[in-house]
Amino acid sequence: MTDYRPPLRDIRFALSHLVDLPGLQASGSFPNADPDLVFGALDEAGRFITEQIAPLCRTADKTGAKHSPDGTVTTPPGYRQAYKRFVEAGWPAISFPEEWGGGGMPFVVGLALAEMVTSADMSFSLCPMLTYAAVELLVLHGTEEQKATWLPRLVSGEWTGTMLLTESQAGSDVGALTAKAVPAGDGTYRITGTKIFVTWGEHDLTGNIVHAALARTPGAPPGTKGISLFLVPKHLVNPDGSVGERNDLVCVSIEEKVGIHASPTCVLSFGDDAGAVGYLIGEECQGLKYMFVMMNRARLHVGMQGLAVAEKAYQLALAYARERKQGTAFGAPKGTSSPIADHADVRRMLLLMRSQIEAMRGVMYQTAEYGDLAHCHPDPAKRREAADRIAILTPVCKQWGTDLGVELASLGIQVHGGMGYVEETGAPQCWRDARIAPIYEGTNGIQAADLVARKLTIGGGAAAQSLLAEMSGVAAELRGEAALAPIGEALAKAVATLQEAGTHVLGRLAASPNDALAAATPFTQMFGIVAGGWVHGRSALAARREDPEGREAFLQAKIGTARFYAAHVLPKVAGLLGEVTAGAETVFAVPVEALGG
């Protein structure tokens, strides 16, 4: 098995040409967004990840996390030490505010770092990822006291965080949750109930775990409007800041899953004795609103998992395809044995992987930058625009990115032929690990419904329109450069199809909402593919600007990859238009009783 090598050059290219780091630094919100500082940090992080995290991945998958009847969870060999070093090196804190001990870099840089950690070992990466979400919540909604107590040790990673939403009867329908929170009279609450699917809900990496849990207070209205958010630590904290007594919650079991074996997915039971001590975050009955704010960032993070696992799968497939020789490729001298990468169909698979990975990286980094700009841009109109863009692109990144992650990891297996089915190569693990991402943090169906019903309608469709106009502008610019014109043609055509689809969906949303909901998934996919064409177009323009005479292989490969994407991937949107416009009538053409044959 080939080790993971962080694609630092590709990451640097995206951060240099699709993202404006100097602009983020100039805003004053990210004192350390200077490109030299950022690239130095990412180089160093890449080294750390290669040496300390990537080597654990296969063994961790085989061993898995282990649950004991006493409620403890043991992580695979090497995880404790690697996590300790990860914290010591300061990597969890890189994109948090300096005031809480963070690195003062923008979110987009944190995402790039997280991409590398995820490629190296997705199970491991989930632990810091969930912590980011808890930090985000506290920064936005915590009291000063809460911030002082929890933030420094969450930012540093000394303690980890989780999100507790799901209960057995309340998955996509969060409003159905029944966990209770009763005021204890001293300002704290007592939490009872059972939460399932809690990622890294219990483990042995740190001295404490801080759960962000949704629960209902007495007399709260039913449904989503009666949900409050609580901070419920595994251990209480003494007034002097030291770790105190165990809170009343226990990990009852962990799931036996098809992938991310080393990431414990826990069933947590609260309040089997007197009730677990919980601290209200913000106001009562506002919990879901807070959670949604945080979920946007978490959803982009999950979208990135599609990218990260696909990158790892691509590296494995490429290494295999360069080494493995079978048959004589077209054009190779008769009787020679060619690397399978030289056969048209294998090369096509490799380019499908590479070009869609770069599309994902571009769109996701761009979306993360919008996240940063929405906070830091000096012009309120620009902040608004960035907020709208992140609102639109987040469900796209999550759905399109995670579906692609599975698809590309599967292609990676295929490139390996028979060896791809053997666990030893690592290719199946990529595919198994990637499969969770379309499910959690809001299923991809929920993402698509979100895009269609809540995001496309922002400003009566104006926000999406402005994004499409920007894409059309890039297409026009490409068409002005002879060498890039075919990319521009394909992009213009794809944007026009997306425009047609969007107009159709918006129209149906008003006239017959179920038509729009039936169209949501293919529409969101289409949006992702076109957005990928947009960033490929911008990359090609940048590469052309940097290297007008075509001398640098790396930059020319950016143009070649964009040309492949334009010729082989963008045309797929034409095939999705039929599904988008088909409507709900055919979806419900067979009554549910007759579906069983």
Add this chain to the structure above:
Amino acid sequence: MTDYRPPLRDIRFALSHLVDLPGLQASGSFPNADPDLVFGALDEAGRFITEQIAPLCRTADKTGAKHSPDGTVTTPPGYRQAYKRFVEAGWPAISFPEEWGGGGMPFVVGLALAEMVTSADMSFSLCPMLTYAAVELLVLHGTEEQKATWLPRLVSGEWTGTMLLTESQAGSDVGALTAKAVPAGDGTYRITGTKIFVTWGEHDLTGNIVHAALARTPGAPPGTKGISLFLVPKHLVNPDGSVGERNDLVCVSIEEKVGIHASPTCVLSFGDDAGAVGYLIGEECQGLKYMFVMMNRARLHVGMQGLAVAEKAYQLALAYARERKQGTAFGAPKGTSSPIADHADVRRMLLLMRSQIEAMRGVMYQTAEYGDLAHCHPDPAKRREAADRIAILTPVCKQWGTDLGVELASLGIQVHGGMGYVEETGAPQCWRDARIAPIYEGTNGIQAADLVARKLTIGGGAAAQSLLAEMSGVAAELRGEAALAPIGEALAKAVATLQEAGTHVLGRLAASPNDALAAATPFTQMFGIVAGGWVHGRSALAARREDPEGREAFLQAKIGTARFYAAHVLPKVAGLLGEVTAGAETVFAVPVEALGG
């Protein structure tokens, strides 16, 4: 977990309306092709499979096949007894000639039975499947003595068969194999070498295993022209027919795979002592030709695995979607909790599964019938036509069917939400098991190249043309019935696009073969989708004929499913046309050295 229920009604519908059983019986080759006999047998088989095989599937996956250092392989609990009963009931023999103890039914009936076994437990099903291939070889190319010795016990399933092609350096490039066969002077040969990826190459289910192995005789020409085929039994057979001494071959290890855990995938070493005794089948240096004849049937069988696993995945997903309640579906009374099957996006996923499963079943049964007709039709021109059709449709069934198997099993996981990632539901096993099928028996890339380079060219394209003309005829017939016209419109459009793609590919094959090879995979996918529309159209016409007033829910569901397929699946071919016509230039736009970023 819901148990598998054989879809006997759907199978009967396909065998009644897409296949002509009375015609096959009338040919005289299949004395027991009478529909009543066939459906009676399949009902009985369905009961047996439900009771004896399906319940083993989850435990067998968990336990897996176990290899011991002494070379033995132990199958999971229950397999020995189930296999014994399977043989006693006569199921392995159903579609073999009566003269060898078979059931005298056509291959298409054997395929229907195999579909049910595969859905119940794919690992288990592979053992009889490989045996079919060995029987086929002997029936076509064995001497009378070989037939008498081996056929009765292979037909009955008392012994099992295997296929030994792959060596570590010779996968897709079979011609690179180096196993040796040296004449022993007594008419037999001594075989030496190591074969890998041997499915069910060693096990404890039967008293003997009969390997069909490719090897090179001394002085044979290099490459594919120097390969001969040998029958190499695990145990020699004494003159009285009893099982004799152990042959010189041993199972060195089995692979640790991502799926089909209970199917031992063996590394077999031949001739570590004096050389394993092998019996030449047919003539020297003709081995690959014989193997290819047999592989056609095996490839259709593997295509069927995509169908079978998707059917199982669909049953699990449908049961879950009917039971699981989340949120209020559009149109349901406010405040009620709806089964998720009533949400448009979930229903869409269920219909994507169901409609594509029915498409696969139709195309595959039709292809199997062509296989029967190619042998039995009294008119030589019709035999020729059937042989051409099976030649064209076999790579389509294998590639399109197995890719769909993985895709639909993945959709099945998605329907389950979070539970879909948990092994207990059985959904992940479907997906893991299905993943081998696009790889073995010739990777899907090999299938696509076969279609484009060898099959599309039959009769200068006339054979494919005649099939497309038949599809157009069905489209015209549909357009003549008001209620079915939209299906006809969509089919006509899809056939026209396929026609355009086929003309393009044939043209490029002559002018610039690598363009055709770069287009092979999307072209083959397109062919499968359109063929699916063809059988859906025929099913809808049949349902309409049977039930003109729309009173039977089952038949109306056939029409509804065909309408869904026409609206949501057929339009995808438009999106594939771009990839088909993109050519090799963009595929090779990035030099191999620059692929790594």
